[in-house]
Amino acid sequence: MQEPSGDREARWAAMLRAGLAGDGAAYARFLREVTPVLRGVVRARGRALPPDSHEDIVQEVLLSIHAKRHTWRSDHPVSPWLYAIARHKVVDAFRRRGAYVDLPIEDFADDLPAPPEPDALAARDVDRFMAQLDPRSAEIVRSIALREESHDEVGARLGLSATALRVGLHRAMKKLQALGRERP
Amino acid sequence: MRTDDLIAGLARQPAARSLTDARIRLVLVGAVVVSAALFLTLAGLRPDAPAAYLRPLVATKTALSGLLFLTLLAQLPRLARPEAWTELRTLAFCLSPAIGAGLWAATFVLRAPADRFAEVTPASVAECLGFITLISILPTAAILRVLAGAAVAHPGRAGALAGLTAAAGSATGYSLFCTQDNPLFYVFWYGLAMALVAGVSALVGRRVLAW
Numbered sequence: 001m002q003e004p005s006g007d008r009e010a011r012w013a014a015m016l017r018a019g020l021a022g023d024g025a026a027y028a029r030f031l032r033e034v035t036p037v038l039r040g041v042v043r044a045r046g047r048a049l050p051p052d053s054h055e056d057i058v059q060e061v062l063l064s065i066h067a068k069r070h071t072w073r074s075d076h077p078v079s080p081w082l083y084a085i086a087r088h089k090v091v092d093a094f095r096r097r098g099a100y101v102d103l104p105i106e107d108f109a110d111d112l113p114a115p116p117e118p119d120a121l122a123a124r125d126v127d128r129f130m131a132q133l134d135p136r137s138a139e140i141v142r143s144i145a146l147r148e149e150s151h152d153e154v155g156a157r158l159g160l161s162a163t164a165l166r167v168g169l170h171r172a173m174k175k176l177q178a179l180g181r182e183r184p
Numbered sequence: 185m186r187t188d189d190l191i192a193g194l195a196r197q198p199a200a201r202s203l204t205d206a207r208i209r210l211v212l213v214g215a216v217v218v219s220a221a222l223f224l225t226l227a228g229l230r231p232d233a234p235a236a237y238l239r240p241l242v243a244t245k246t247a248l249s250g251l252l253f254l255t256l257l258a259q260l261p262r263l264a265r266p267e268a269w270t271e272l273r274t275l276a277f278c279l280s281p282a283i284g285a286g287l288w289a290a291t292f293v294l295r296a297p298a299d300r301f302a303e304v305t306p307a308s309v310a311e312c313l314g315f316i317t318l319i320s321i322l323p324t325a326a327i328l329r330v331l332a333g334a335a336v337a338h339p340g341r342a343g344a345l346a347g348l349t350a351a352a353g354s355a356t357g358y359s360l361f362c363t364q365d366n367p368l369f370y371v372f373w374y375g376l377a378m379a380l381v382a383g384v385s386a387l388v389g390r391r392v393l394a395w
Contacts, residue, residue, distance in 0.1 A: 019198040028195035035187060059190055068335040068395070070200040071265055084266035085335055088395075 048099040083108040205261035215323035220357025252280035253352035264334035316377035323350035343389015351381035
C-alpha cells in the first residue's frame with residue numbers, strides 16, 4: 001500500500017536536510033528509501049538490458065544523487081529534484097550501454113517498490129514464455145510450479161508416472177530459463 | 185559491491201553545503217565587475233564622459249545591455265537545479281532584445297540613408313566585437329565553473345544562457361568606453377557579440393556541464 005506522496009515528500013525532505021547537515025544515519029535512511037523507487041523504474045524501462053546491469057545502474061544513480069546532493073535547496077521539494085537527477089542518470093546509463101530509453105517523469109511518480117533481487121521470470125514474462133511451450137509442458141509447469149499441486153495429483157491427471165513428471169517438469173523449466181535468457 | 189554497502193559508504197560523509205542562488209549570482213556579478221573594471225582602467229572611459237552618459241541614445245546603450253543582464257541574472261540560478269528548467273520564463277529575456285529591435289527599426293526609419301551605417305568600418309566592428317568578447321572571457325569561465333559543480337539538465341542550452349548573461353554584463357561595462365552612439369550600430373553589433381559569446385559558451389558547456 002502506498003502512503004500519500006505528501007507524507008513521503010515531507011519524510012524525504014527531513015531526512016535529506018538532516019543528512020546534508022551531517023546526520024549520516026538519516027542520510028542512509030533516505031538513500032535506502034529511494035533505492036526501491038529507482039529499482040522499479042530501471043526494471044520497468046530496462047527490458048532491453050540484461051538484469052545484472054539493472055543493479056549497476058541503480059548504484060550509478062545513487063552515486064550521482066550523492067555527488068549532486070548539494071544542488072537540493074531545502075526550500076524546494078525533494079521529489080522533483082530527485083526524479084530529475086535519477087532520470088538524467090538512468091537515460092545516460094542506458095545510452096552508454098547501447099539501449100535508448102524514453103523516460104517520462106511520471107515513471108518516477110507512479111512507482112511501486114521493487115523486491116531486492118531482480119528475478120528472471122516476472123509474472124508477465126512467464127505467461128508470454130508459457131505460450132511458447134508445448135501444451136503438455138505448459139500444463140505441468142502451471143500445475144506444479146505455479147499452482148503448487150502435488151506431483152501425485154498432476155501425474156494422475158495427465159497420465160504420467162512420477163519419473164516422467166519429474167523429467168517433464170525439469171525440461172520445461174530449462175526451456176523457460178533458456179527463453180528468459182534470449183528475450184530481446 | 186552490494187547496494188547496501190554502497191549506501192553505508194556514502195553515508196559516512198553526508199554533509200554538504202548547498203549551492204545557493206545568491207552564490208551563483210555573486211560569482212557572475214563579481215567576475216563581470218572585475219573584468220569590466222580592469223578593461224576600463226586600461227582603456228579608459230569615453231573621452232566625453234561623464235556628460236555623454238546623460239544623452240538619451242548613450243544612456244539607452246548602457247541601459248539596454250544592463251536590462252538584458254539583469255533579466256538573465258534573475259533566472260540564471262535555475263540552471264543549477266536539475267528540476268528547474270521548466271521554471272524558466274524565457275519571455276523575460278526577450279524584453280531587452282525587443283526594445284532594442286524597436287529602437288533599431290525606429291532609428292532606421294528616422295535617419296537619412298547616408299547616416300544609417302556610416303560608423304560601420306572594419307575597425308569599429310572589430311573593436312566592438314573584440315572588446316566585448318575579451319571582457320566576457322573571465323565571467324563566462326567563472327559561471328561555467330560554478331555550474332559545472334551543479335546538476336545542469338541541459339548542458340548546451342545552459343552554457344548558452346550562462347555565456348549570454350556574462351556577455352550582457354560585459355557589454356554593459358564596455359558601453360562606458362564605447363563612442364558608437366548610433367542604435368543601428370550598437371543594437372546589432374553588441375547583439376552579435378553577445379550571440380557569439382553565447383555560442384562558444386554553449387559548445388564549451390556541452391562538455392564542461394555534462395555529468
